[in-house]
Amino acid sequence: MKLHTISLFLTLTAFWLLNSGHNTLLILLLGLASVLLVLVIVHKMDVVDHESQPLHLTRNLFSYYLWLTKEIIKANIIVVKHIWLGNKSISPTLRRIKISQKTDMGKVIYANSITLTPGTVAIDLIDDEVVVHALLKQDIESLLAGEMDRRVSQLER
């Protein structure tokens, strides 16, 4: 809890400083006041926890993002290719895919990663299955192969 509050304070301060760019004492004090006000409000709302400040993910998050960026670029090239090839080349598919993540956070990261990759959209999440619509059949097949699923599970640990 304490750690999460400190991390939220640092994030808010950095956000405020980067957005403002003014360095006079009055403005800085007003900024500090607004950051503290936000901290008080979020404590009253009781939303400062491992879900809003997922510090435990930080360790593996960077390498996951690098991998995801690579995947997004690959998927973008494929989708753009099929846009210019036209309707005959696509094979829209709808399918349920089993997911192995235990926590809500892991499920959300997985579903969001699916949607972020062009060519696949996560439509619904029912218990431990996610309904995915894909532009191409091979996108579904590569999701079924489970590379992304494995990496998100690794991140979650």
Place this chain on the structure above:
Amino acid sequence: MDIIINISGALFLLMGSFLCISGGVGLLRFPDFYTRMHAVGVTDTLGAGMILIGLMCYSPDFLTFSKLVMILLLTLLIGPTTSHVLAKAAMHNNLMPKLQQEDNIEETSSSNY
């Protein structure tokens, strides 16, 4: 050094514009709601990303740069959320996607033109 940053910025902007145009073409060209959403996915991930990276190359100071980074992160968070919500809303209102069927591929794809 300056000239390298300038040229790479221009290249990023050019690629970003191409990807955005491709997304727009796909939006008009694809047969149904769900496939069109995939085309928009190109625009709001790598299309917007490339343009923002291109603009970062031209940013005069650190503040502008950091604001562009924030915009990029925000787009990457909002993009998938909105497309998921759209898809879910469409699904809940019983808009069924046109799916590929092995036996009448010819028929489904020709009826879309």
